[in-house]
Amino acid sequence: MKGQFIKKYSGLITGTSFALFAIAYLVGSLFIRRNKAISIGAEFIPELYGSILLFLAVCLIYQGIKAAKDFVPGEAEAGTKKDTKNVLLTFALIIAYVVLMQLMGFVFSSILFLVLMSMLLTPTDTKRNYLALVIYSVVLSVGTYYLFRNVMYIPLPVGIIFGA
């Protein structure tokens, strides 16, 4: 089973990803401008952090290998069902929201986002009340927009389409 595989090698996979990140970070530190006049330059600390992270990642890999050896395939976890698809949808929606905000401005993108996001989060056994949802979304978006623009002086984006 795929879930079991990931569970078995989780330490190993995590460790390897962190190790790769640390190496990338260390390679990145080579591009920091050096200054001969200073013995301890700007590149020193990144090199230090990168090396420490690499060492820690290796520790994690070691623990991961050990854990994989001792791994006993257990039963699938009971209890609340995890909905990975919903998380991905939520995240995609959040990204779309931020992109849209630059195009359509804060108010319109927020209304859309609030409606869709609430629908995504509504439990499957609850009946959706669309009217309440739309009213809530419109009032909250418009309300915060005016509150922050006129009272708090935070100029929320108006967007390329409507901005003039």
Place this chain on the structure above:
Amino acid sequence: MESLIIGAQAILNPLCMLMILFGVTLGIIFGAIPGLSATMALALFLPITYSMSPVAGVVLLVSLYIGGISGGLISAILTRIPGTPSSVATCFDGYPLTLKGQGPKALGVGIVYSFIGTIMSTVVLIFMAPLLAKVAINFGAYEYFAVAVFSLTMMAGLSGKSLVKGLISGFLGCIFATVGMDSIGSVQRYTFGSTQMMSGFNILPVLIGMFAISEILITAEESRHAAKMETIKVDIKGIKGFGFSWKEFFEQKWNALISGVIGIGIGILPGIGGGVANVLTYGVIKNRSKYPEKFGTGVIDGIVASETSNNAAIGGALVPLLSLGIPGDTVTAMLLGGLTIQGISPGPLMFTEHVDIVYAIFLTMIIGAVAMLFIEFYGLRVFAALLKIPKYYLLPGIFLFCVIGSFGVSNRMFDVWTVLLFGAMGYVFNKLEIPGSPFILGFIIGPLMEINLRRGLMFSQGNFMPFLTAPIAAVFLVAALVSIALAARKNIRNMRKTA
């Protein structure tokens, strides 16, 4: 005394009093609703403080903090679901009491001891923070570096099950803080040629992403199949005082004192706060009790332990924030971000440059505690009703405020993208069981560590010895080493046990 008057002048006005009432009430609501926490309450209200005066802003944030930590007891006692991690142990005895029909008593005890915990820790804060600041003001680069290293190792060791994961989280925080121009030579690092990245990631979007956005994603995972919450109706009508007798109050005095001291101590330690304090204190009080077998069946001792300690951790966590500029937990990290936006950098200099703000915080803690005592008890029915607000309305709305909050930091979309990046990261961390709070501490302490290490090495012309021969620095570095060794030993033992 003079400083106290300055502080009083700053906050004794209708606006600040209103802020306290508003903050405490909202804090309680955030604390009471499971899935919303004190950290989120602060994230939500940060953008509102941007245009306020520093004093009013700080008053609001501290009030939210006090209410948020205490509010969790309402849902813990009424539904057995802790409203925040700070009230996990409150469920153990609070819910059984409710089942026995003694709900009002459980709530009353919880609220009164939340109050006592807050006051105890405020007293310690008022005496300790200025003293510590006086010592810290003489700290040079060597000492600051050592304190920073100590905080980081301490936190990495304490915050999670695995020391390695805690340390990875901490150092990743340090690594993300190196993005941008370096603090000594203004050399660009990891900016990939982008001007937006030259100033690095701002702490607030990082915090909001890590703790608010990731929380929303975690809820998204479960919300479609979540079980409905049942609240037990509790009527406080006809209850005298706070629902328990003076005799019971005096019986708890030692429990309360010990819980308070443990809470304050845990609060002072960098990176851990009420979430750890309540469970740990519950264990301690249970062990020293004459009737440990009764714990978990509904004795008020358990509630006293949990609620005194979690609120005592607030004052504790503010000690290192105010005197050293190092946050004691995630909420104080948020507070640090809020203060920085106002152009105030917490640390020993605050006690000379911004006395008004320091004492405004002290007084807010006291007034806020009193406000909490009454608002929470007499508003119980309203708060219990609010537990029923569906989360699918709340969370998207909170997200909206998170976006505004991060956008408002410097009016640019880059910070909004930062929030998303760190939100995704927080979610992945959660999946991998990597604690998030060392990351935040690393992010704040990393630059402190770097600047002081490099400054120190400049003084000593590249010699590392002064870091070990300066007495205070040496003590902290040795302490850091010891804390790592202890945590490693505990980890190895745990691994053997499970193997």
